[in-house]
Amino acid sequence: MKAPKFDYIKAESRSHALELLDQLGEDGRILAGGQSLMPTLNMRLSQPGTLIDINKVSDLSGITLEDGVVHIGAMTRHVEVATSPIVAKHLPLIAEAMKHVAHHAVRNRGTIGGSVALADPAAEMPACILALGATLVVESINGRREIAADDYFKGLYETAREPNELLVEILIPSKKTGEVSVFLELAQRHGDFAMAGLACVARVSNKTFEELRLVYFGSEDRPTIGTGAIAAVIGQTCSDECKEAAAIALANDLDPMTNLQGSAAMKLHLQKVLTGRALDTAVERAEAT
Ligand SMILES: Cc1cc2nc3c(=O)[nH]c(=O)nc-3n(C[C@H](O)[C@H](O)[C@H](O)COP(=O)(O)OP(=O)(O)OC[C@H]3O[C@@H](n4cnc5c(N)ncnc54)[C@H](O)[C@@H]3O)c2cc1C
Incomplete structure (x- = not known):
């Protein structure tokens, strides 16, 4: 099957993406790596009016260590997480889990934010961030909000993120001594x-x-x-x-x-x-x- 018709807008910046999410409401859908979204469109399991492509929003990706917390931008690809020395040293659970996430082609495009936003119950990253007591950072035109992983997963593909909110980064405490x-x-x-x-x-x-x-x-x-x-x-x-x-x-x-x-x-x-x-x-x- 082919995807239903949809409009496509490339967000020029993070604030542009937030404005679009606010204007479009339930009709807008973020396009990250597209590895889950595109198959669901092609199978007509989802019919958003407009895709908001955030692939060019550069400040949504990257991995840094700050004061004992690893910050992973939502648009960081699985392959970047899998090969990151910071993740290998400070988040060995995620490094071990990444080997099980899909196949090379999917890991090259798919993002950690897409995986956590989607919240597939059989996906590896949601379980890891819950085990590690992570915090999800979401933003809307009204500001920034932090959600504890313990409060984030609500049901089948259901999370505490509101439709007008963009997942921007995941904060994960680094491995403690012992x-x-x-x-x-x-x-x-x-x-x-x-x-x-x-x-x-x-x-x-x-x-x-x-x-x-x-x-x-x-x-x-x-x-x-x-x-x-x-x-x-x-x-x-x-x-x-x-x-x-x-x-x-x-x-x-x-x-x-x-x-x-x-x-x-x-x-x-x-x-x-x-x-x-x-x-x-x-x-x-x-x-x-
Ligand atoms: C053949 C195949 C095998 C796979 N196997 C596995 C597997 O074993 N384990 C696994 O975990 N995954 C697997 N996946 C899924 C893959 O990991 C996806 O990359 C991931 O689920 C979604 O990431 P994405 O960046 O592609 O998101 P997209 O497909 O672009 O988006 C997914 C959903 O999240 C929303 N979204 C994305 N980013 C954001 C954001 N920053 N803020 C708000 N909403 C956002 C989108 O609107 C959409 O609803 C597989 C996929 C394929 C095609």
Whole structure:
């Protein structure tokens, strides 16, 4: 199928993009890398009247480290995030996850902002920024607003961003001393969207979990914090019993959706398996540092 007719405007600056978003309302749609938007237009799943192309707005991309926080501009391409020395050193969870995001061609065009704005429940970046306690910065003609990742994901492709707001950057606390992270994903083929996946950030001492954040994706309508599984493990020494307790608790944390990637029961089983693997790997990585 071909896309329905739409108008196209190239935003000359960030303020121009904000003005267009305000004027066009629900009828306007930001065009970033186009890797998700163009297929949905071609399949007629979406019919915006006007695309607002932000590819020439140069101050929306780039990666910097400021006072222990990594700033990633919304228009930063996946490939730039994947090859950034700042990300490799200060955000190892994201560096590990990026290897699972789509294929080279998609990573060359797709942007981290597009991924977070879209909020596909099987995407890697939303889970990572939730696990890392990131802050999303959005702007409209009325000013700038910061949204904690914990408050951002509202449902299937639904977020706390208003239609007249542009996602401009993501602020992610850099890795703290003693912190380890693990990213695990199961997909039908490498680079496909996840059947099940887990972003884990932990502090482990003598095989005991002192701090832990487990965020599951590819299961529910949004990335989900495994609060029961975390409570079952925190303060415990890693063991078969501890992993079993986490798996039992996870059945209450997650209510997976059956979809083309797999049944609800299979997804829950896979997430339990990934939880055990992530806990073991977190201990191994803590011992290796
Ligand atoms: C074959 C294929 C496989 C893929 N596999 C994966 C995968 O395994 N994992 C994964 O995470 N993704 C995958 N993707 C999607 C890819 O990562 C996209 O790049 C990403 O989802 C969207 O980024 P984009 O820059 O292309 O955004 P676009 O497609 O341009 O936009 C997506 C949506 O976000 C909105 N938007 C974009 N930027 C902003 C902004 N700054 N402010 C407000 N709204 C904005 C747009 O209006 C649109 O609604 C795949 C895509 C393809 C085609």
